Amino acid sequence: MFGFSTMLSRKVLFTLGAVTLLGLTGCQATKSNIAQTGPLMVGPGAQTALGKVEKDYTYNSDIYLDIAVPVFNPGLPLNDRGEVDYEEVDEQQIWPQLRRAEAKRFAIQTKKALENTGAFGSVSVVPSPNTSADVFVLGSVDLSDSEFVKVTATVVDSTGDIWGNRQFEHQVSKGFFRDAQNKDKNPYEPIFKEIGDYVFDLLVKQNEQEKASIKETTKVRYAQLYSPETYGKYIEQKLVKGRSGIQDHYRFNLVGAPSENDRMLSRIEVLKTQDQMFVDGLQEQYLAFDAETVESYRTWQRETLPEAVAAREAKSERLKSGILAGVFAVGAVLLNKNSGSTAGAVGKTVGALASAYFIKDTLDKNAELKVHKESLDEIGEKLDINLSPSVMEFDNKTVELTGTAGEQYEQWKSHLRKIYEVESAQAQDNKL
Template identity: 55%
Template sequence: MYLDVAIPVFNPGFPIDDDTGHVDYQELDELDIWPQLRRAEAKRFAVETKQALAKTKAFGSVSVVPNANTSADLYVLGTVLHSDSEFIRLEVTVVDSSGEPIDTEDFEHQVSESFFRDAMNQDKDPYEPVFVEVADYVYELLTDMSEQQKQQLKNTTLVRYAHYYAPDAFAGYLSQQLESKRGTQFYKYELNAMPAENDPMLQRIEVLRNQDMLFVDRLQDQFAVFQQTTNGPYRKWQRETLPEAVRAREARSERNTKAVIGALGFIAALALGNNSTSTSTAVAKTAGALGSAWLLKDAYQANENLRVASAVIDEMGQGLDLTLSPQVMEFNEQEVELTGTAAEQYEQWKAHLRKMYQLESSAN
């Protein structure tokens, strides 16, 4: 039995101000994060996770979606913890359709400084191994499930979807309660019973669900276009900044070592009652070096070879969501024009389907 998987655009991992609940841009700058690049990565990494999962051939549909507000048996939720062209670190949580988080794991990969020196790697993704690891991880979680558990998840997915369109009719089939797992609270949906297969309301819901999936399928083409558009500029960024990222890390390591040695010398001098200012001067110089940390983003902003690539990334990373052209969708000879971002158009389409369902139900 094959489970359907939804992969929402990754959380970009921006630091949040505890007081305002908004992005802490000062800390963002201190962490050397280019916001537009990270937003572009949040979309790219979701697409690359989809591609890696699809290669396992162990799942049904595998779709990238704007957010988790969609129907699926499994959700792969990713957060970008770090990405600087040398290191990538991700946090991945797998949640099933009952709302229960199955497991959470961190993944890290270091790109060799010589990766792009091999001509065979020019068009390859240096981050690919981490997405293969993620796919293997999700696959292992799947193999731990029995066929009965998989069927239960698919039934839960269907009834939850039906409950969205007809809450009164399907309320008795589901129960919901607040639970906690490894310190995380969540609402878990329990399936009390299944409607009969020939239930006319459920059959109408199945028709709506097919229309819903049609929109999600179209979205996959849009995410594929985004990936293709950003491939060149992003790969150029990786190729140009990889040596800089390595040097920045080595410089930070050297400065930290000097700071520790200097501080130890200063403490030793104090213990010996040394009145010489030479040690304290050395410590002051080391502290100054730490304060004027070399920023990776300064390097790629000054790199002539990256100007065009940076412009594309700036444009494609303005928001986490995809901006789509207006499109006309049709269902039951009723047309509706959808506008806005991918998430906005998806919500408009679901609202239209719900309206059509209610009109049909009232007519019957």
């Protein structure tokens, strides 16, 4: 009987050992040490780094669409009332002020990537989608902890046609900042290049007729803002049910077009130029914001990267410890149920002690995670944003705009509409 118990104990312990090894090691692929990729080339003409492939941005078209990149959605969790859910903010380890800064920085980086394609007319960062453009890149920050970044981009044109929707993800190597050559580099840069390439690939799928229609729709929709009774008849608006990952949205179809000699439309085009001038001025402010925050933000990335990696590894260890605790607890139960002998009693005791040890280790790891979180919070709270006021001049009149970039833009658009209303009233009086 004692021999049977001993054999059973060994069998159970062997099984536990095998399960433990499986839980700890998993299935990991071994990377081979390949020095280079791509064909070897030395001597004159070997300027390109081996293995590096540059995307060819060949754009064979005379129609250049203007593209707007609204400040990204910071991805803050909201409650049923549409307010920031701070319990979820804490649970997800998000710092609202940092995320809002990232929402601007990410839009700016996307702008730079799009400009690099050379395939668009103007490329502008704007406070919101409430602006005039041929194409919009709507982004949201899904995750950003200095190690991992996830961004979702939706590309839609002025007709309301959604070109595409995709989530992009990038992991920063924990050794990124060890290389002195990376001192002034953005560790998130690859994700914005991917977005730029993605939008470019969607652009080249549009034929000339589609792009011409987009431009005409942009023009008429802008005119409709000033005179809906005059230009609304040329646009048909329809609500379209969203599909997977895309919300409901409106489509705008041209059912006609104003005359090329339309004097009112010509005046609106002058106002649109003023509108674009303000947007162009905003670019300087956004780029200034990017330059002013880059040092602080890069410090945050550099200092929190090892913390983020350590927190993730601690969490992984906590999960493994929890699994081991469960394994040993189950083992103790099995030994106890299958043997009333001394071996069974010893097995129960060993299993219980091991279970207690790993549960304690799990709790210790929770405390470690808390330390990492507090460290990340402390650094994240140091970053804030500022935008300076603007002064605009048009028709010998100066307008001072204050507040956020979005507030300033709305004030300027309101001023342009007032100018149009005054001029329209004067033109009507002259007819009488």
